[in-house]
Amino acid sequence: MKHTISVLVENHAGVLARVAGLFARRGFNIDSLAVGVTDDEKISRITIIADGTDYTLEQIEKQLNKLIDVIKVRHFENHELLTRELVLIKIACQPSQRAEVIALAEIVKAKISDITANTMTLELSDSVDRIKNFEELLRPYGIKEVVRTGSIAMQKGGVSMKL
Amino acid sequence: MAAEKMTAAQAMAMALKAEGITTVFGYPGAAICPFYDELYNAGIRHVLVRHEVNAGHAASGYARMTGKPAVAVATSGPGATNLITAIATAYMDSIPMVLITGQVSSEMIGRDVFQEADITGAAEPFVKHSYLVKDADDIAVVFKNAFYIAGSGRPGPVLIDVPFDIQKTEIEFEYPETVNIRSYKPSVEGNKLQIKRAAAAIAKSERPLICAGGGLFTANAVGLMRELAERANIPVVNTMMGLSSMPASHPLFYGMIGMHGCRAANYAINHCDLLILLGARVGDRAVTAINRLEGATVIHIDVDPAEIGKNLSVNIPVVGDLKNILAGLLTQIENYDHYEWLQQLTGEKESQDKPTVRPKDGCVNPKEFIRMLGKSLPDGTVICADVGQNQIWTCANINLENGRLLTSGGMGTMGYSVPASVGAKAASPNSEVIAICGDGSFQMEFMELATMRQHGIFSKIIVMVNNRLGMVREVQTNMYGDRQIAVALDGSPDFIKLAEAYGIPASRVTDISQAQQAIDALLAAKESYLIEVTVDENEKTIL
Structure with a gap:
C-alpha cells in the first residue's frame, strides 16, 4: 500500500543523504521524494511516497524519528491530503x-x-x-x-x- | 567560563577535559596532528593501539565499564575507515562512544587527495549521529552535542570528523553548559498509564518471566530488576547482552535464551503467560528459540521506541529509561507467589545438565574448563568473550556470580575481546579483566599485546586452540556434508612463544588436570598472563 509521509528536517547539508540512506538500508521502497525549504528557512520539508505494509510504515516512522536531524515525522491517510x-x-x-x-x-x-x-x-x-x-x-x-x-x-x- | 582564544585543536582537547575524559584510545596520522599536539599539552592519557579498529573496541570496553561515552581517535582516510567495524559493533550493542577523526583540509575535500575518505558518509549506517565540522566556531557545540547524543536515550557511537585546516583555525572557545537540540528529546520518563497496565499484568500473571537484556547495564538498572524479580518471585532469563545482570546461582535465574541458550531458559520463554522484556531488542539469534509465544502477554520496556514491536509483537509497550520505569513499577508491585511455575522451571534446569563429555587425549573439554575458571574468579571480574564457539562456551558456562560479561552481541565481531579487555582494564584497573578468545579471533587482535605492555594495562588472556574456525567448521559439518573448506588454521604460531615474545608469561593446558594450576597462575599474576587451552577440532558449540 502507498503511504505519504511528511518529514520536517534541519536544513543542513547531508540531511537528505541520511534520510534516503535510511530508506535504502532498511529495505523501504521510495516511490517519490520531494524536498524544499519551508517558511522557516532553517527547516526543510521532505514528502515521501513509500510502498509497504503497516509494519514497514511503523518502522519507517520510528527509524526516521531516530535520525537526529529529523524534527517531526507525520504519516497521512490519502483522504486527508x-x-x-x-x-x-x-x-x-x-x-x-x-x-x-x-x-x-x-x-x-x-x-x-x-x-x-x-x-x-x-x-x-x-x-x-x-x-x-x-x-x-x-x-x-x-x-x-x-x-x-x-x-x-x-x-x-x-x-x-x-x- | 569566559570565552578564550585558542585553536580549534586545543578547543577539542579542552572539550574532552570538560567532559571528564582522562583516557583516549587512538592512532595518529598527519591529518589529526594538530589535535594530538594539544593532547600532549592537555595531560589526557593516550593509549596507542596497534590498529585503529582496536581503538574503537578498547573505547567500547572502557565505556561499558564507566557507563559514559569513551573516546577513540584516528586520522583521515584508512585510519578512519579502519574504525568502521568498531563503530558498527558499538552501534549494534548501543555502546556510548565519541569517535574523533582527522580529515583532509576543507578546500581539498572531494578531490580524492591523499588519505581522503568520506568517513561521515561511509559510517552513516552505523552511527547514532555524525558531524563533519565545516566551521571551526562550531567545535564547542559539536563536542557538547556529540557527548550528549552518544550517552543519552539509547546510547551509541557519534563520529566527529574535523578537517586539518579547521583544527588549526583560531577561535573563541567557550564550552556550553547545556544542550538544546530541538530534534532530539529522548523520552525517558515512561507513560504512567502504561506502567500501571504493566503492574496489573504482573499481578494477574501465573507464569511471568523477565527477559533481561543489555539495556539494564546502560540504564544502570540491574539492581532494580533484581528487586522486581525478588519481590514478585519472577524468574529471570537473559539475552546474551544481559548476561551477568543476575548472579548465576540466584534461585530465580534460569540462564540464557536463544539458539545457543540453555533448555530451561528456552522452556521458560515458551511456557510463560507473561513475558517482561527489559532493555532487550530480542535479536534474531534470541528469537529463534521462541516458537509458541502466541498465548502470552508481552510487556516491552525499552528507551528506543523503534525496538518495540520490531522483532516481537507487544501488548504493553513502555518507552523510557529502565531505571525510571522499574522504579515506578516497583511502587505498584506486591509479593506474589509463583511456586508451581518456579518448581516447573527448576525441574527443567536440573534435568538439563548432561554429564561432561571426556575429550580425546591431549584435549580439554572447553565447557569444563570455563566452569572451572568461573568458580575460581574473584568478585568483580570482567570477562570479555570473543566471537565464535569460544563465545558460546564462555557465555553458557562462566556462571558469573558477581562481575561483568562483555561481548560483541549484535555484530558478532571477531577480535573484540582483547582490545575490549584493554579498555575495560584501563577503566577498572583494580578489577581482574580476562579476555577469552579462540585461535581464530586471537589472530585478529594479538597485536594489542604490545599495547598492554607499553601502557601497563594488564588484562589477561585465555586462547581456546582447536586449530579451526570452529563455528564455521560445525556449520560445514552439519549443513554441507562435512566438506571443510577454509576453516583449518594451519600455520598458526605457538601462542606460548608468541606471548613470551611480548614478555607475557603463558602456560598450555592439554588436560583438565592441569587447568586449576594454570588458572591459579593466571589469577595470581600481577601483570598479563596467557593460557592456551587445547581443544578437540570437532568440539561442539553446544552439548
Missing part, C-alpha cells in the same frame, strides 16, 4: 496539430510553456493520477521527454504541520 505534483512534458507537435493539443491542455488546465516549430512543452500541476492520465493522452503525439517533481502534500483543512 491535498497532493500535487508538477510535470513538464515535451511532445512532438506539428503546426497542424497545435489546435487540438491546446484544446486538450485547456480541458486539463495545463499550460503551454514552450513551443518550437515541431515541439510543444506542456506544464501541469495536479494529482498523480491526473498527471498520468494527461501523459497517456499526449502519448500518441510522440513524447520526447517527461520530467516530474515528485509529489508534495499538505493536510486539508485548517490544521498545519508545524513544530
